[in-house]
Amino acid sequence: MRILHICPTARIESPLAPDSLQYLGHQIERLGLEQLNSAASDLSAADVIVADACLDLSLAPAIAEAVARARISAPILVVLSEGGLATASAKWNVSDIVLTTAGPAEVEARLRLARDHHLSTASYDTPSRGGGGTSTASAPSMSGGSRTESAYGNGSWGSESDPMIVVSGALRIDETAFTAHLGKRSLDLTYREFALLKFFAMHPERVFTRDEILLEVWGDDYYGGTRTVDVHVRRVRAKLGKDFENAIHTVRYVGYRFSPDSAAARGDSANVHDDPAAAHNGGAVSNTDDKSEPDKVPENDKMSAHDKVSAPDEESAPEAQPESNEEDVKV
Template sequence: MAQLLLLTRDTATSAEILPALGLLSHQLSVAAMESASLLNAEPDVVVIDARLDLVGARNLCRTLQAAGNGLPILLIVTEGGLAALSPEWAPQDFVLVTAGPAEVEARIRLLAATDASDDVIRAGRVEIDESAYTARLDGRSLDLTYTEFELLKFFAAHPGRVFSREQLLSEVWGYDYYGGTRTVDVHVRRLRAKLGDAESLIGTVRNVGYRFDPR
């Protein structure tokens, strides 16, 4: 269960703003759509209501990102509001007001799974401390090589996404690496072995590549 902070200019209830929220079990607080609302709050996900004020929502997204607190942002938009979205908004994800509970739950779960603050990435049972260069599974330290650490860190930073072997090779090994994609399979196999009974965290997507599922 995640801690959600809904920032809005509407006086309606959260269930009216995004009906699916009323069917989920997350802890939800509602506050004014301004950066000051986060001063005494520690949410896992910030939900910004962009239905009535696209400009204000955009400016708030940019302000929160510039603050560097690492809080993931989920935008609530209407179908018409989609045309206004652009990379400068910098939210981690968005959801339409018509989205069902299963979709909203999945988006919240994936956003809450990764905490990028303080150089620590948390994805389910895995915790990556970039500054200390350590990785833990259920609190237990993992003895990883440099490449295994970088591979696990990349997976943990992108939970739920599917990556081809070519993409992993490019992102983890770098463009100047001359080896073939088979090295990805080898390192995934070794990493799974070190994860032990949690090896299924790294799933194989047939004919595509791999996906990290932070259950």
């Protein structure tokens, strides 16, 4: 694989980032940011661009813009320090991020996935990364969903004014501020509950198995079982409230489907907007750990009529807590 490594300086003595990149045996060409435009014609064959923004986070969007101006069509993998993760943004227009301390296996996997995804979408997208063209297919996003140009309607992600807003029915999710609102009511969600609800909102009316949800929301490095999906779905349903909880519908023996516009999900608009259980923190993701407070699922929801009819397989075992204390790390 041919990798173009862009860093603040092209000095040979400066270390590669991530550190493990040197052990993978790929063909690596190093350039300083100031050299990018002059060498653009020779770099069009790069499979992946690795942008080193460890020391200066402003380099991430700067490198993406320089790549766009140079009309280099290749996925961009940004290297960050752990402290820089909080600033990562889809507005950078990059394919993925990786920590400078990532091991060889992780770096190799991210390089391969970035390259393969770029190749798979190249035949559908008109090259438009800064080149003035128009894209005919949805562009990849860092959150795993698809970016659409409309900010309205179910499952839309992004708009010209704010590309980080997810709107699905009465549900509105701000990915940048980590807030979620149902009508006028704010939702008090943990980090993992927020990620789960956002995933559902971005894929309305699609049925996902528990394994698929676990992979998309928890990631392939999570080693717990799918029961944690059921636990978190219960929590999210409880926080959505009785008038909207059925938006997350259980598909018997399969998984879950999010149907924000179903008759059962719409409920009474007054209740949606003025639920007395509205959170006190403006809808921000909760900073309290799930393990430090009991699971706030209403008593009558522990075996609701919906669950009895739709998914008796879920109720065959008592509700379990998530397998890992790390899965709900707060923002």
